[in-house]
Structures are given as structure tokens and as C-alpha cells.
Amino acid sequence: MKVLQVLPELNSGGVERGTLELGAHLIRQGHESLVLSGGGRLVSELESDGSRHITLPVGKKSLSTLFLARQVRALLESERPDILHLRSRVPAWLLWLVWRKLSPSSRPRLVTTVHGFYSVSRWSQIMCRGERVICVSESIRDYVRSNYPTTPDERLRVVPRGVDPAAYPYGFQPDSDWRSQFESEFPTTIGKRLITLPGRITRLKGHGDFIKIFNQLKDDPSLHGLIVGGAHPRKKDYESEIHQAVREAGLSERITFTGNRSDLREILAVSTLVLSLTRQPESFGRTTLEALSLGIPVAGYALGGVMEQLELLYPKGLLPPLDPDASLPIIRELLAAPAAVTRENPFTLQRMLEGTLEVYDELVSTK
Structure with missing residues (x-):
């Protein structure tokens, strides 16, 4: 054929x-x-x-x-x-x-x-x-x-x-060389629990909601936010807008922009919690599934394909759609006492x- x-x-x-x-x-x-x-x-x-x-x-x-x-x-x-x-x-x-x-x-x-x-x-x-x-x-x-x-x-x-469970094995952790290199590049992440928002920098991905949520979590010094992904040249104005919003919220030392990365698997694996805050339903949501395959808790708006994943694999991570304020208690609970992610993954x-x-x-x- x-x-x-x-x-x-x-x-x-x-x-x-x-x-x-x-x-x-x-x-x-x-x-x-x-x-x-x-x-x-x-x-x-x-x-x-x-x-x-x-x-x-x-x-x-x-x-x-x-x-x-x-x-x-x-x-x-x-x-x-x-x-x-x-x-x-x-x-x-x-x-x-x-x-x-x-x-x-x-x-x-x-x-x-x-x-x-x-x-x-x-x-x-x-x-x-x-x-x-x-x-x-x-x-x-x-x-x-x-x-x-x-x-x-x-x-x-x-x-x-x-996703390939061999490429994203449950319980995977990157080696010490990778961790040393990552912490050398982003020293503000050292010793922190990472809350990660992966995805290209576009208005639909919910970066504004991420900043609102993290602003309410900043009283916990153990937490650090990661925005993983770059912006298309046509989206540079929006990228500047998000950087400005982080500065205005006083979170420049608490939220790190990594840009495009080829080591997203490793970043997901060292994250405490991965978020999906897309403002429109995702058709599926690849990065959330990759995190779940690794055994990393995911919290996401109950919309589209992400909702399908979470209902089956991690229902405690379902968030009220498009409502960062109502999502905050659920996120706090997951950070305080995260439930284990199931190993059984049909996707x-x-x-x-x-x-x-x-x-x-x-x-x-x-x-």
C-alpha cells in the first residue's frame, strides 16, 4: 500500500x-x-x-x-x-x-x-x-x-x-546530567515544585488564567511556574503581553518562560502538576496525555478531548471550564495531596x- x-x-x-x-x-x-x-x-x-x-x-x-x-x-x-x-x-x-x-x-x-x-x-x-x-x-x-x-x-x-508508553514510561525520571543542565539554565527552579503549562504561546492556551492561578499560589515559596513553549513570529506581540502581565503581577522570579524545548518529556517528568487551561476545547491534548503517561498529575478545564482523558485517567484533575477562581481549590488540593495517576492507559x-x-x-x- x-x-x-x-x-x-x-x-x-x-x-x-x-x-x-x-x-x-x-x-x-x-x-x-x-x-x-x-x-x-x-x-x-x-x-x-x-x-x-x-x-x-x-x-x-x-x-x-x-x-x-x-x-x-x-x-x-x-x-x-x-x-x-x-x-x-x-x-x-x-x-x-x-x-x-x-x-x-x-x-x-x-x-x-x-x-x-x-x-x-x-x-x-x-x-x-x-x-x-x-x-x-x-x-x-x-x-x-x-x-x-x-x-x-x-x-x-x-x-x-x-502516545508511546515506551517513550513516555510511567515513573520516568531524567538523569542527573539533564537535571544539572536544566537547573544551570533556569536556576530559579532549583529545589522547587514545578507547576507547568506546556504549549505554544497563543491566546487560546490560557496563559492569562495561569498567571491568575499562580498569583493566588505565590504564598507558597516552594512552588515555581513554568511556561513551556515558544511563540510563532506572528504571535510575538501576545508573547510580550504575557511577559508584561507576569512582571505586573510581581511574578518575574516565580514564573519562568523556557521557550521552545526538545526535552518536554523531561520537563513534564520533573513537574509536580501539569495544567491545561485552553480557552477553547482541545480536540485531544497531546501534552496532557504525555504527562499522564509519565504518571504526572494533570489538572485541566473539563472541555473536549482533555476532559475525555481526565474522566478516564485522572478525574480528580477536572477543573470548572474557563474559571480560574473556581479551579483554585482543586489545584490546591492536588498540590497538597495528589492522587496517583492510573497506569492503565488506552490512549x-x-x-x-x-x-x-x-x-x-x-x-x-x-x-
């Missing part, structure tokens, strides 16, 4: 990481894996795992992207993939417009994945145009059913995202990979 996955770029993020994981799994299973994107820093890792990468600016939000249609058609006709898997709206529109004009007898079978709670519009509806539509959580399936009722229910398949990478290939097999077998 030859599979072509398409997404805007390969730099960072859950969609990008999932693309790499699926590509590597396809190769291990004896299939052929291709990825079409605008490129990025993860291309070398993708190719080292055996996939082939094809570079075209298919994710550029411009009408000029449509002029790539001829190249895309030539690509599909020369490569003749069995499965065309679309993962993002801009490239999905381009590829779908080309795909629908190909002969139904020879064109690839079409799979789309709804990765998020997109704004409801005809623009977003493209992600429901697949012959099979993968939903990354039960919450996403409910969203599709409610907002795009013309999507045939028999096309929907729930394949939850997952594994292997189940995600197998579930995706089952969708592919289902389509190819009926070709």
Missing part, C-alpha cells in the same frame, strides 16, 4: 508529530510512505525513518496556492498512491479539487482527519469530504455530527490520538497507528 499524507509544513505540533509516527509505522509494516508539505525542520527525521518527502507550498493561505493544481495532478498521476490522507484545510481544498477530477476507477481513496474544533463554515467543511473521516476523539465526532449533519455517519471513524500510539491502518485497509479492500 502506498500512502500520501498532506499537511502545510513539518515544523512542530501534534499533527506534524502524528504524521511522522504514521509514516514510520507504514514503513515498518512494509508499506510505502510519502508526505507532501511545504517542508520544515522535521523533514530530516521523517526521511530518516524511511518516508519520502515532496516539497510544495500547499499550505500557503493564498489564492496562488490553487496554481499548484497542475503539479499536484501530475504528482498523483505519477505516484499513484492507494490512499490520499488530508490533514489540514488549505492543502485539503487544493488536493480535493484535483482529486475529484481524476477518474474514480484509478484515483486514490480519500481520507481526511478532523484534528480540531475548526470554525464552522463551508471552508472547514472540506475536512468532512473524505470517503472516510477520522475523528481524533469522541468530542470531535460529536462536533462533526452537530455542525456538519450532511456528512454520512457511516463515514466517521474515531481513532483517538495516542496508546500503537492503537492509534493500528486504527488508522484499519481505515486505510477498509477503503483499499473495497476499491
Whole structure:
């Protein structure tokens, strides 16, 4: 089986990481894996795992992207993939417009994945145009059913995202060399209990709520806040706004900004509590699942995919949605007497990979 996955770029993020994981799994299973994107820093890792990468600016939000249609058609006709898997709206529109004009007898079978709670519009509806539509959580399936009722229910398949328990083993602790290096880089964290907010710096991730919550916890000198993640160049103004809010709250020595990190696993593993304060429902929530897989308590707003995780794996961490004041007593309780995180975790990478290939097999077998 030859599979072509398409997404805007390969730099960072859950969609990008999932693309790499699926590509590597396809190769291990004896299939052929291709990825079409605008490129990025993860291309070398993708190719080292055996996939082939094809570079075209298919994710550029411009009408000029449509002029790539001829190249895309030539690509599909020369490569003749069995499965065309679309993962993002801009490239999905381009590829779908080309795909629908190909002969139904020879064109690839079409799979789309709804990765998020997109704004409801005809623009977003493209992600429901697949012959099979993968939903990354039960919450996403409910969203599709409610907002795009013309999507045939028999096309929907729930394949939850997952993490590799071998990569995020329960009880993992980083070695002393890593800890020494981290504390040398961020000396204000030495000897502290860390409350960590992971994720890219965008307005949706709830940094303002994090500052409000930590401001109420500052009477405990043992606590230190970590904001782990960087900002896209277009979000630099917001990043400056959050830094200013930390200074105005008098928390400059109590909250540390780490920027982008390649050692998030280690940071999660040394955290006392990981927070998810996203202002809109997460489709799934990869970093919260990574923390739970490590056995680290997570507290998150009871919304979307994060709520699904916590209800099953750590119900004591469910917080009243979008209400930092009402969340504070729960967070204080978790800091005072944290309940153990269950080891039983159905959200594994292997189940995600197998579930995706089952969708592919289902389509190819009926070709």
C-alpha cells in the first residue's frame, strides 16, 4: 500500500508529530510512505525513518496556492498512491479539487482527519469530504455530527490520538546530567515544585488564567511556574503581553518562560502538576496525555478531548471550564495531596497507528 499524507509544513505540533509516527509505522509494516508539505525542520527525521518527502507550498493561505493544481495532478498521476490522507484545510481544498477530477476507477481513496474544533463554515467543511473521516476523539465526532449533519455517519471513524508508553514510561525520571543542565539554565527552579503549562504561546492556551492561578499560589515559596513553549513570529506581540502581565503581577522570579524545548518529556517528568487551561476545547491534548503517561498529575478545564482523558485517567484533575477562581481549590488540593495517576492507559500510539491502518485497509479492500 502506498500512502500520501498532506499537511502545510513539518515544523512542530501534534499533527506534524502524528504524521511522522504514521509514516514510520507504514514503513515498518512494509508499506510505502510519502508526505507532501511545504517542508520544515522535521523533514530530516521523517526521511530518516524511511518516508519520502515532496516539497510544495500547499499550505500557503493564498489564492496562488490553487496554481499548484497542475503539479499536484501530475504528482498523483505519477505516484499513484492507494490512499490520499488530508490533514489540514488549505492543502485539503487544493488536493480535493484535483482529486475529484481524476477518474474514480484509478484515483486514490480519500481520507481526511478532523484534528480540531475548526470554525464552522463551508471552508472547514472540506475536512468532512473524505470517503472516510477520522475523528481524533469522541468530542470531535460529536462536533462533526452537530455542525456538519450532511456528512454520512457511516463515514466517521474515531481513532483517538495516542502516545508511546515506551517513550513516555510511567515513573520516568531524567538523569542527573539533564537535571544539572536544566537547573544551570533556569536556576530559579532549583529545589522547587514545578507547576507547568506546556504549549505554544497563543491566546487560546490560557496563559492569562495561569498567571491568575499562580498569583493566588505565590504564598507558597516552594512552588515555581513554568511556561513551556515558544511563540510563532506572528504571535510575538501576545508573547510580550504575557511577559508584561507576569512582571505586573510581581511574578518575574516565580514564573519562568523556557521557550521552545526538545526535552518536554523531561520537563513534564520533573513537574509536580501539569495544567491545561485552553480557552477553547482541545480536540485531544497531546501534552496532557504525555504527562499522564509519565504518571504526572494533570489538572485541566473539563472541555473536549482533555476532559475525555481526565474522566478516564485522572478525574480528580477536572477543573470548572474557563474559571480560574473556581479551579483554585482543586489545584490546591492536588498540590497538597495528589492522587496517583492510573497506569492503565488506552490512549496508546500503537492503537492509534493500528486504527488508522484499519481505515486505510477498509477503503483499499473495497476499491
